[in-house]
Amino acid sequence: MAGGLHLEGIDYRFGARQALDAVGFSVAPGRFAALLGPNGAGKSTLFALLTGLFSAPSGTIRIAGHDLSRNPRAALARMGVVFQSPTLDLDLTIRQNLSYFAALHGLSGRDAARRIDAALDRLGIADRAGEKARGLNGGHRRRTEIARALVHGPEVLLLDEATVGLDAAARQGITDHVHRLCAEDGLTVLWATHLTDEVQDTDRLIVLHEGRVLADGEAGAIRGDQPLKARFLALTGAPA
Numbered sequence: 001m002a003g004g005l006h007l008e009g010i011d012y013r014f015g016a017r018q019a020l021d022a023v024g025f026s027v028a029p030g031r032f033a034a035l036l037g038p039n040g041a042g043k044s045t046l047f048a049l050l051t052g053l054f055s056a057p058s059g060t061i062r063i064a065g066h067d068l069s070r071n072p073r074a075a076l077a078r079m080g081v082v083f084q085s086p087t088l089d090l091d092l093t094i095r096q097n098l099s100y101f102a103a104l105h106g107l108s109g110r111d112a113a114r115r116i117d118a119a120l121d122r123l124g125i126a127d128r129a130g131e132k133a134r135g136l137n138g139g140h141r142r143r144t145e146i147a148r149a150l151v152h153g154p155e156v157l158l159l160d161e162a163t164v165g166l167d168a169a170a171r172q173g174i175t176d177h178v179h180r181l182c183a184e185d186g187l188t189v190l191w192a193t194h195l196t197d198e199v200q201d202t203d204r205l206i207v208l209h210e211g212r213v214l215a216d217g218e219a220g221a222i223r224g225d226q227p228l229k230a231r232f233l234a235l236t237g238a239p240a
């Protein structure tokens with residue numbers, strides 16, 4: 001596959017603990033893929049490998065067609081990331097948070113301003129641009145982080161438990177926004193979560209458990225005639 005996200009044969013160990021065991025999957029360009037796994041499944045380890053924080057002893061990671069180990073600059077330039085722990089500067093405005101990030105990517109002046117406006121608009125927070133991040137609720141802070149991850153124009157967006165700590169309405173708002181980024185802007189998304197209600201039937205679904213991929217396909221087909229939660233609990237061996 002030329003673009004999108006492609007992983008093959010990824011192993012990772014913490015000493016004797018095998019955190020990832022021959023993990024492989026592909027996400028086609030413009031698709032929303034949910035990486036669903038209970039705590040400890042290996043999602044954060046996988047994100048650390050995808051973002052170049054750890055390096056995998058084996059296997060291949062390709063981001064928008066670029067091999068992460070052979071050509072990390074090109075691969076990482078095409079990726080946006082929203083980490084599990086919030087990383088906004090609460091004393092800066094929304095716009096300042098994005099400007100700072102744009103500068104880290106070598107963007108400034110009108111080009112940066114245009115990209116920042118477009119990203120804020122995309123997440124529905126353009127009218128809040130002058131407000132300090134501290135005054136925003138959790139949902140708007142998350143939207144700001146997603147907008148910030150889009151400023152440099154990535155093709156692939158990774159989100160690690162992006163809705164942690166949000167109420168149901170804010171969670172729904174964020175998942176809807178990110179689905180729209182795929183459908184309307186052609187972004188490829190990997191959405192890590194442990195919450196089955198964030199997965200839609202038409203999403204691509206990868207179930208990760210104890211470092212292994214247990215299921216990979218269209219979410220509706222994986223759940224069949226069961227609710228996804230029941231199917232997920234059956235796959236991972238947890239009691240329903």
Ligand SMILES: Nc1ncnc2c1ncn2[C@@H]1O[C@H](COP(=O)(O)OP(=O)(O)OP(=O)(O)O)[C@@H](O)[C@H]1O
Nearest residue numbers: 014017018019037038039040041042043044045046
């Ligand atoms: N620094 C570390 N040292 C040793 N073991 C680790 C370390 N980090 C993670 N692990 C182990 O690796 C496995 C995968 O952990 P990981 O954090 O990737 O899971 P996760 O799916 O992201 O879970 P969570 O949602 O709780 O973050 C777990 O068994 C965990 O205990």
